[in-house]
Amino acid sequence: MARFDEFKEANERYAAFFDKGDLPAPPARQVAVVTCMDARLHPEEFLGLDVGDAHVIRNAGGRVSEDAIRSLVISERLLGTGEIVVIHHTDCGMLTFRNEDLTAKIKEDLGVDTTGRDFLPFPDLEQSVRDDVETLRRSELIPDDIQISGAIYDVQSGQLREIVQV
Numbered sequence: 001m002a003r004f005d006e007f008k009e010a011n012e013r014y015a016a017f018f019d020k021g022d023l024p025a026p027p028a029r030q031v032a033v034v035t036c037m038d039a040r041l042h043p044e045e046f047l048g049l050d051v052g053d054a055h056v057i058r059n060a061g062g063r064v065s066e067d068a069i070r071s072l073v074i075s076e077r078l079l080g081t082g083e084i085v086v087i088h089h090t091d092c093g094m095l096t097f098r099n100e101d102l103t104a105k106i107k108e109d110l111g112v113d114t115t116g117r118d119f120l121p122f123p124d125l126e127q128s129v130r131d132d133v134e135t136l137r138r139s140e141l142i143p144d145d146i147q148i149s150g151a152i153y154d155v156q157s158g159q160l161r162e163i164v165q166v
């Protein structure tokens, strides 16, 4: 059975008891979180978020990419959020490769040349958090009244450690 078939079954059970259909789209807690897609991260649980509370923008590494900024601008300008929290995590896959490594693998697997493309890996976890917070702080699309914090989530202990707040 495909996973999607499992999902459809699970969703039937979910929808049968669903009672949050009248929530507004703007997040109740007026915050956007940028974090990694890693399957071991359950940000809603480790941050105490309920449905309707926050925007959670996820990608490989939880990087502040152009597309993450696109989502953040929409979140802030159109949906009323005024705070951003960037969360990277221990044992992240983005610590395990360099652009050259992935470029070579893609060439071998797919025959496609991605030379020059940045997949946004990083060698230093704490620095990557600082870099992404700095990218946001410097962006002219993110005004100074938006509070920005950076943290690292530990996949072994479940704990969040603050790195920076600007």
Ligand SMILES: [Zn+2]
Pocket (backbone or CB within 6 Å): 036, 037, 038, 060, 061, 062, 089, 091, 092, 093, 094
């Ligand atoms: Zn990760």
